[in-house]
Amino acid sequence: MKFITDENIPKSIETFLKNLGYNVESIRNICKGATDDEVMKLTAEHLAILVTSDKDFGELVFRFGEKIPGIILLRVNDILKSQELLKKVLKEQKELTNKFIVITEKGYKIRKMY
Template sequence: MIIADENIPLAVIEKLRLSHVETYSIFENKRGISDKEIIDFAQHPPKIILTEDKDFGDLVFAYDQKKVSVILLRYHYSDLERI
């Protein structure tokens, strides 16, 4: 399962879902929770965090979270459709 951080555009989340990728949206379900809470949520069972926030990589390593993976998206807004 992928956990889409609050900063992931809904268009990306919808494309993932249309591609049959199980995607949980923080924006839709748990808006306002902390990054640490997202990391905790991503552990049981292990999930992938999809984010535009570079701090997640640092946090995962700082808290020694071996069960959590992070995909960091970096793109120009005009490339959104290609993502």
């Protein structure tokens, strides 16, 4: 499974995912300053799951029908709590494709994208 982290995701989350054995790229390294549309396109081209804290991606998918392999919307301010919940999601959800996963302090919710 491959992930692309948005510029708003701390580098420590990128490192955390890499330490779990995942293939992770950062928009900071691929195309710094990319627009949301460019991020969507790059994520689709890389067949990756986008990890972001930007709620706009939900609107792009659900309102405008943009296609992307999957999205994890990280809405937790504490880094250690984010890592704990992200690890839980990855353990419990073997397939992330076609899913919009919102992680909050209370846990996570999943919605199919299309």
